[in-house]
Amino acid sequence: MQQPIPSKPPRTLKVQAVSFLNGRPLYHSLLDPAHAPRHADGTPMFEVVEALPADCAEALGAGDCDLALVPVATYVDHPEWEVVPGIGIGCRGAVETVVVCSTGPIEEAERIYLDGASRSSALLLRLLLHERGLSPELVRVPHGRGEALARDGAGKAAALIIGDAAFGLRDRFAHVWDLGAEWFAATGLPMVFAFWAARPGVLGPEHVAALQKARDRSLGKYAEAIAKTYRDELLARGEPALSEAHYAGYLRKTIRYNLETQQREGLVEYLSRCRAAGLIEIPGLHAEDQVHIHFVGAAAPERLVAARARRGQTMQVDDLLERAAAGERLELAEGIYLYENAPLMALGEAADRRRRSLHAAPVVTYIIDRNVNYTNVCVTRCKFCNFYVPPTDKTGRGYVLSKDELAQKFSETEALGGIQILLQGGLNPALDLAYYEDLFRWTKRNFSLRLHALSPTEIIHIAQIEELEIEEVLARLQAAGMDSLPGGGAEVL
Structure with a gap:
């Protein structure tokens, strides 16, 4: 009888972390025996060593560690590294250090x-x-x-x-x-100076969750303790020190430890400008390609390459369409094959068959509404989009519609019998939650239109700017007058 192959025991990852004060909240909990993350069998997830930023990057590049807090610029030489999502060391304005x-x-x-x-x-x-x-x-x-x-x-x-x-x-x-x-x-x-990066394939979801939890725990409970310990170390070495309150404020207010939409935009802008100025070259990136960062858990480029390589294999458009119309989920390579070979009308007919199988009643309803794009300023650089203008644009093409401009569009809609406005736009970092609340209340005071407003990506963007839960953002927008939330945004999400 064949014996099952025993699974490999969980491994402790070798980690190098920046020794500066601003790095400590990211690994403080990893060093605490009482709170250090462990695998189910008790094996520690991480073994942490402190070093200067450049030394962390050198160790990761040489394979001397599995995970490291590295300067963003070193990613240029190692685009194969996988970046931990959601965590960075950066600032929005003055950084002090x-x-x-x-x-x-x-x-x-x-x-x-x-x-x-x-x-x-x-x-x-x-x-x-x-x-x-x-x-x-x-x-x-x-x-x-x-x-x-x-x-x-x-x-x-x-x-x-x-x-x-x-x-x-x-x-x-x-x-x-x-x-x-x-x-x-x-x-x-924002400017992002450093992030967690790992060798390809090393990190799983459990590692990412543990690193994010360590960051949250340190900032939630231990910023003052980290500041005190740091100051005590300076004094013990006979070095000058600022107040504990100053160091704690630096950790809580000056340094930003997120790597969300705005931080990613700042990160891409930084690397893109350096590339345009001839200061860096990124291996494997063609001149017309935009700079991108490979995050842990994102679809690896190798997967797309492998899928495209299957195009030479025998596939039949009719067979693929028949399976899709019956509700079967196609593989990535099969979807690419349909994209490149299926006639448009045949794709539409298959989609219609699938819709009829899900919704048999031959009833379609319509309303009169108007799609209003209130801004084209957006931090998400979708390559297929010819609409967006980045926040850093100097050409004057970016806009935010004024209330006078919106009033004209809304009045025209009502005059034509319209009952709803589909209000959507770019992810504009200059527009906070208060802007949308004021806009929605103004709309409801002056017009009888339903507000079918924003999109999931816009809601997530607002939540990240305000550092609020999505549920709170939705509740406040609903209270201000939002009647419903459209779908869409899957191409970004």
Whole structure:
């Protein structure tokens, strides 16, 4: 009798994490024996070692660890890495710990010393200098050396200082650029400096959930404790320290630990601008392709490539359509084959047969409504969409309809017997929940139209901006006058 092959025991992943204060909330719980995540048999999920950002990336690239907190810029050399969704280290505006300092005007600096601990900050500085037409000599130096070199530069040298060494620099230098603030002023978008990245195929859903829970637990309960421990360590080494409240505020308010819609847009904008400026090249990315990040759990490009490779196999359009019309779910390769070979009318006929099998009654109803796109500004870069304009666009093509413009469209709809407005638009980061509540209440006060408004993607976007649960966003919009929520957005979701 053949014995079953025993399953492999769960493995503890080797992890390298950034040793700076801003990285600690992401792995504080992973180091706590009482709360460190474990597999069902008690095996620890993670074994964590602290290191500088550049060293974390080097270890992951060399295969010396399975998972690491890495500078975003290092992903350029390793597009095969899988990024943990939802978690990052970034800012929306001033960041405090990624700064350029000098005793003289930074614009006049002849040399800037780059902190060798992180590539993301150095690349961001190169980009900002490029966009401002500045070309000082850039010299990479070991972490911790930059401040002294800038001070000795007689006003003609500056230094990029990152991490904990940057705390309090604004009080010690006459001229300081906060690169988080400079990026936000230039783009209106968040900046992401680092994220969790792993070797392909290493992480499962249980690892992602554990990392997200560790982040949430630290920020929910332990930000003050992390700040206190950090300050105590400084004092024990005889180093100057700011207040616990300052460090806790830095963790809770200054640093953003999400990697959602807006952060992803900022991330893509950053890499896209660097690429356009000739500062980076991404292996395997063609000139016409947009920059993209491969997240854990996302459909791997290899799957699509493999599916397309099956196109040479024998497939029959009629057979595939017959199976689909009967309700069978086709494989990806079969769907691609239909897309490339099936006549449009044959596709429509099969879809109609499927609809009739689900809804046999020969009844179709109609209403008069109007589709109004209130904004075309959108942070989601769908390659098929010719409608959207990114928030950073400088051409003036982006718009948000005014209430006067909306009133004209709504009045025309009522005059033609319309009873409903389908109100949809792009994912505009400038429009918060209060904007939609005010718009819906204004509509209900002035018109008798039903509001079939927004889409699942817009609701998710609003929830992420406001850091609210989706249920609360829906409840508030319904209270403001939203009658129903359209479907759609599957191409984004």
